[in-house]
Amino acid sequence: MTEAIPTRFAFADAILELGGEISNLVVLDADVSKSINTLQFAGRYPNRAFNFGIAEQNMMCSAAGMATLGLIPFACTYAVFASMRSLEQIRTTICYPRLNVKIAASHGGITPGPDGATHQGIEDMALMRAIPNMTVIMAADAPSTRLAVRAAARYDGPVYLRLTRDAVPVLFDAHYPFEIGRAVQLRDGNAAAIIANGDMVCQALQAASALESQGLSVRVLDMHTIKPLDEDAVLRAARDTGAIVTVEDHTIFGGLGSAVAETLVEKIPVPMQRIGIPDRFTESGPYPDLLEKYGMTARHIVDAVQSVIKRKKGLN
DSSP states (O other): OOOEEEHHHHHHHHHHHHHHHOTTEEEEESSOHHHHTTHHHHHHOGGGEEEOOSOHHHHHHHHHHHHHTTOEEEEEEEHHIIIIITHHHIIIIIITTTOOOEEEEESBTTTTGGGOTTTOBSSHHHHHHTSTTOEEEOOSSHHHHHHHHHHHHHSSSOEEEEOOSSEEEOOOOTTOOOBTTBOEEEEOOSSEEEEEOTTHHHHHHHHHHHHHHTTOOEEEEEOOEEESOOHHHHHHHHHHHSOEEEEEEEESSSSHHHHHHHHHHHHOOOOEEEEEEOSSOOOOSOHHHHHHHTTOSHHHHHHHHHHHHHHHHHHO
């Protein structure tokens, strides 16, 4: 974990590469081409890049129209604007007819840090997950984000790709086994399982290492796709460990934790704890400080794992 890269820049690199491979791929921006770095795509493929200005709703409708003509549009904006300002357009013009539109949503979660609540998209995955036909992905680092972008480009249907503003540690390489809808087991263990996605995967791995030093073997899953959820991986973790902790840079309502809880309560109820943003608006501050404030660091994950293990033992 020595190198750190914002996943929005990994997206920009991947989309530039794909531009040379897929002639009908186009990029749409809502005045964020400098921030997300899609300027480089526009520079190389000026006839396939469209900046709509601060008009996210128009951009989504245009992306839908382009998809009906056989193009593969990647519509780029911030998570808050994609998921809330453009929600109706995404639902009705993209997902209802199941058009082949990809939404690249930067500044997910509290990674925008000092930008504050107006730019910290903490509800977006819950909103996107609730829409029929939408696939929802947040990769853990730059290399897996590049793989996610490539997978999204090959996938036929709407995809919501969530990206970070701040840099996150590089954990994997280009051989990472990324597949839409298939979790990746990063560590095995039988005492409990940590299920994480996005920028929280690195925190989960640090927590698992700390727990190992205490004699606790903990499984770690990278659940990069929360819709469709890899229910088989969740149920295996529940059967094998009997205790689950979910970790997400998102409100605890409606996102990864909710998806896992819904699966467990219907099929294999086990002690579980959700780590994420509580029922409140976040505030401005450096990203690491916000992780600490809202109880989302490796230390907090360790405490949560110890808690669910105690509850598991209480049931025996």
